[in-house]
Amino acid sequence: MTDRSAPQELRSTPFDDDKLHEECGVFGIYGHPEAAALVALGLHALQHRGQEAAGIVSHDGRHFHSHKGMGKVGDNFSTEEVIKSLQGNAAVGHNRYATTGGTVLRNVQPIFADLANGGLAVAHNGNLTNASTLRRRLVLEGSIFQSTMDTEVIIHLIANSKKTRIVDCLVDAMSKISGAYSLVALTSKKLIGMRDPYGVRPLVLGKLDNAYILSSESCALDIIGAEFIRDVSPGEVVVIDEGGISSHFPFSTPPKRFCIFEHIYFARPDSVVEGRSVYEVRKSIGSELARENPVDADLVIPVPDSGTPAAIGYAQESGIPFDLGIIRNHYVGRTFIEPTDQIRHLGVKLKHNANRNIIDGKRVVLVDDSIVRGTTSTKIVQMVREAGAREVHMRIASPPTTHSCFYGVDTPSRNKLLAAQYDLAEMCAFIGADSLSFISLDGLYRAMGENGRNAKQPQYCDACFTGDYPIELTDHETGAERELTLLAERF
Numbered sequence: 001m002t003d004r005s006a007p008q009e010l011r012s013t014p015f016d017d018d019k020l021h022e023e024c025g026v027f028g029i030y031g032h033p034e035a036a037a038l039v040a041l042g043l044h045a046l047q048h049r050g051q052e053a054a055g056i057v058s059h060d061g062r063h064f065h066s067h068k069g070m071g072k073v074g075d076n077f078s079t080e081e082v083i084k085s086l087q088g089n090a091a092v093g094h095n096r097y098a099t100t101g102g103t104v105l106r107n108v109q110p111i112f113a114d115l116a117n118g119g120l121a122v123a124h125n126g127n128l129t130n131a132s133t134l135r136r137r138l139v140l141e142g143s144i145f146q147s148t149m150d151t152e153v154i155i156h157l158i159a160n161s162k163k164t165r166i167v168d169c170l171v172d173a174m175s176k177i178s179g180a181y182s183l184v185a186l187t188s189k190k191l192i193g194m195r196d197p198y199g200v201r202p203l204v205l206g207k208l209d210n211a212y213i214l215s216s217e218s219c220a221l222d223i224i225g226a227e228f229i230r231d232v233s234p235g236e237v238v239v240i241d242e243g244g245i246s247s248h249f250p251f252s253t254p255p256k257r258f259c260i261f262e263h264i265y266f267a268r269p270d271s272v273v274e275g276r277s278v279y280e281v282r283k284s285i286g287s288e289l290a291r292e293n294p295v296d297a298d299l300v301i302p303v304p305d306s307g308t309p310a311a312i313g314y315a316q317e318s319g320i321p322f323d324l325g326i327i328r329n330h331y332v333g334r335t336f337i338e339p340t341d342q343i344r345h346l347g348v349k350l351k352h353n354a355n356r357n358i359i360d361g362k363r364v365v366l367v368d369d370s371i372v373r374g375t376t377s378t379k380i381v382q383m384v385r386e387a388g389a390r391e392v393h394m395r396i397a398s399p400p401t402t403h404s405c406f407y408g409v410d411t412p413s414r415n416k417l418l419a420a421q422y423d424l425a426e427m428c429a430f431i432g433a434d435s436l437s438f439i440s441l442d443g444l445y446r447a448m449g450e451n452g453r454n455a456k457q458p459q460y461c462d463a464c465f466t467g468d469y470p471i472e473l474t475d476h477e478t479g480a481e482r483e484l485t486l487l488a489e490r491f
Helices: 035-045 080-085 131-140 151-160 166-174 219-223 261-266 278-292 308-318 341-351 375-386 424-431 441-447 474-478 480-490
Strands: 024-030 053-059 064-070 090-096 111-115 118-128 179-186 191-195 204-208 211-215 227-231 237-241 244-248 299-302 326-328 352-354 363-368 391-396 435-438
Touching: 024 035, 024 118, 024 179, 024 191, 035 053, 035 080, 035 090, 035 211, 035 219, 053 118, 053 179, 064 080, 064 118, 090 118, 090 179, 111 151, 118 131, 118 151, 131 151, 131 474, 151 166, 166 191, 166 237, 191 211, 204 219, 211 219, 211 237, 261 278, 278 308, 278 391, 278 441, 299 308, 308 363, 326 375, 352 375, 363 375, 375 391, 375 424, 424 435
Parallel strands: 299 363, 363 391, 391 435
Antiparallel strands: 024 090, 024 211, 053 064, 053 090, 111 118, 118 179, 179 191, 191 237, 204 211, 204 227, 237 244, 326 352
């Protein structure tokens, strides 16, 4: 369920439009007097997972406090006044990149509700693949929705649960939901964390002094000086309260299918995901890419920033020198409006520019993490040629992206995915390179430390490369997701 209703001024520059985008990041802490300030710092570290909006809900022992806003974390939580308004020793926060529901304030998480058994704030990362179907049923039964995001379905299911304890109500609600999710929830007495039974989306557990932390990635623990304890397991429910921490496994757990694209692109390079350094994995992918797809060239250049670790691995394995032939401008915001084709073309160079002194006269290997629509690669190749490159060879640190994601990643429809429309030679001609190669699926798995992809039981969710969707796509198959998209466009 991919949202297309975000206004142009909140969309990214031309380069970002040709990348896959994670839906969001979550962060929660229990038992620290500066809970809200620490959540804000954690969200800063998770900013790469969503830049459209941010929110924090805290609890001070008697009352819940909330602050939400459109834009980045620094746009909303940079003043002492705001942080002081979020009192309490427990808080949860959320960075949003919309895949369901329009980009409006009512869709900013954490979502809060006063239920029969107390207040509850929920922040969710992922996508519920039967949310529209459930929503339609709940509306017919009398539920009144205040947003168009799938997360609100969780709140209504909890409210309708016949269980008495809030944790049991949450488990009861999630037992009716299919999809990929990691979530944190805050009650007046507890912080709760949960991953879907397949473990598609990440969630880690940490500790700072006597406070426990739940976070989408370990890099957010580092920023506040917290200790990484472990990954939350697929299907696990972690409950944190004054008595400490307890772990529950109320769901059946099929073989794990963690999102392989977290290692390729989504997660920050300084995070440890599922026990592996993201940076080292990306270097390993680059090394395998070089072994599978060698080329006679003078220079290996990354497409910054996401292609850099793989390019380092490619250069080390191939023996071809590595250099920064493309310079990224880190100060380009997401509010650039492109009124004409001429300005739109010039706008490409706002974010990346070729380093002519490095490139001129060289045979260049460009390493990037993926090709989605192909528009970025076309512009990059053209830019490098205009800087004087004699040859331009494109090497991609993932297999061809041929299928859309329905598990919390903003992906174009299949008819807009370059690899779903063209074969390798046609793609190479489209982007204007002298050669184009992708790492193989088996090669990607080898770089991940596996012997290759087990066709009978894949070790990761790789549906964007294979079309092998491990979780049922109820809304997509019934057309219910289209109804929610039309609703989001109206609001």
